[in-house]
Amino acid sequence: MISEQAYEVLAAQWREPGFTCPNSKTYPWLWLWDSSFHAIVWAHLGDAERAVMELTTALSAQDADGFVPHVLYLDGSQDHEAFWGRPDTSSITQPPIYGLAIAELVRLGISLPSDLVDRATAGLNFLFESRRRSPAGLIEIVHPWESGCDHSPRWDDLVLGQREFDEEIWFRRKGELLRGIERKAGGAPIWNDQFAVGSVAFSAMTAFCAHELAGVTGDQSLLDHAADVSDALAMRWDPGLRTWVDDGPTANGSGRVRTVEALLPLLTLPIQTGNSAGVADVAAGELMDAQAFAGPYGARQVHIDEPTYLPTTYWRGPSWPQLNYLLWLGLQRVGKFAEAALLAECSRTGALLSGWAEYWDADTGTAGGAVPQSWTTLAACMDVPQG
Numbered sequence: 001m002i003s004e005q006a007y008e009v010l011a012a013q014w015r016e017p018g019f020t021c022p023n024s025k026t027y028p029w030l031w032l033w034d035s036s037f038h039a040i041v042w043a044h045l046g047d048a049e050r051a052v053m054e055l056t057t058a059l060s061a062q063d064a065d066g067f068v069p070h071v072l073y074l075d076g077s078q079d080h081e082a083f084w085g086r087p088d089t090s091s092i093t094q095p096p097i098y099g100l101a102i103a104e105l106v107r108l109g110i111s112l113p114s115d116l117v118d119r120a121t122a123g124l125n126f127l128f129e130s131r132r133r134s135p136a137g138l139i140e141i142v143h144p145w146e147s148g149c150d151h152s153p154r155w156d157d158l159v160l161g162q163r164e165f166d167e168e169i170w171f172r173r174k175g176e177l178l179r180g181i182e183r184k185a186g187g188a189p190i191w192n193d194q195f196a197v198g199s200v201a202f203s204a205m206t207a208f209c210a211h212e213l214a215g216v217t218g219d220q221s222l223l224d225h226a227a228d229v230s231d232a233l234a235m236r237w238d239p240g241l242r243t244w245v246d247d248g249p250t251a252n253g254s255g256r257v258r259t260v261e262a263l264l265p266l267l268t269l270p271i272q273t274g275n276s277a278g279v280a281d282v283a284a285g286e287l288m289d290a291q292a293f294a295g296p297y298g299a300r301q302v303h304i305d306e307p308t309y310l311p312t313t314y315w316r317g318p319s320w321p322q323l324n325y326l327l328w329l330g331l332q333r334v335g336k337f338a339e340a341a342l343l344a345e346c347s348r349t350g351a352l353l354s355g356w357a358e359y360w361d362a363d364t365g366t367a368g369g370a371v372p373q374s375w376t377t378l379a380a381c382m383d384v385p386q387g
Contacts, residue, residue, distance in 0.1 A: 065126055
């Protein structure tokens, strides 16, 4: 039943030249990590052709440096150039979930063109080798949107300062921060002194996706890069906060806010050097604690005791299906299978109750954002352990 509904949601948003838009009215274009998640769902629902097409289109705008833009405007619209400085794509990236997607397709027996795997490898190598590292060795992001968690409280020091959440300030700052990005000659973004955040979430997703891709390609360089970043993440664990802390200018401020994406280094604990079982127990316990993150309809994006927690506000507290999915994978990777099964059940229930919404209140299931949102079909993949 849920698989049939998920397929209908995806099929209704399918567009030429071969991608799934997140929502035809709110998000009519291609977003990088969305399409990577869509490919995973297409594959699990048995549509290998669309899974491969989705990834092929998502990586089609990659430049010679390996940089992959996070939005492709495939409808011919030209009104984005003034903001991004280029006509057909954005000029920043998003978490490289395409590495995980390719690994999932291979594990499902789907044949992939070699150039698609090469593009994914190049995209990851760009992040490992061209992006500036933080003092602790994490991968720096150059703009809040690169994290995928656009308005997260983790960015407040560099966006809001000491002010309370204000959508107008965010709207203004997103353009100001974009202008501070340093780029390679071809336009690939490599650092931003105005937003030099070593993000534990982005670094964890990058290391994990590289490790997953290397697991099916045997690329030793990717394995080495993933291990290096995973070991750097190990040093960002704060036992008092029971979470991982960002590096850089927010490390003593908003980079310590307990957000659920900051628990994504669960994905990399098996990669890092040394015994991480104790940390896994604490992090999983925090994720599954009803007085912290666990809601009846999925994980809250912000710890319930944080002053910045707003349960229905975009990226300030609701449950996000793609984060639930990644954390479900993370719990499995550290052997927390009962916890993973419970998170999957809650996320599936939230997805259905909300009408496949972009996000929802973790405690009530009330829909938020675009309805339906294509990535929420990940809920249909969370019934069978993966990896």
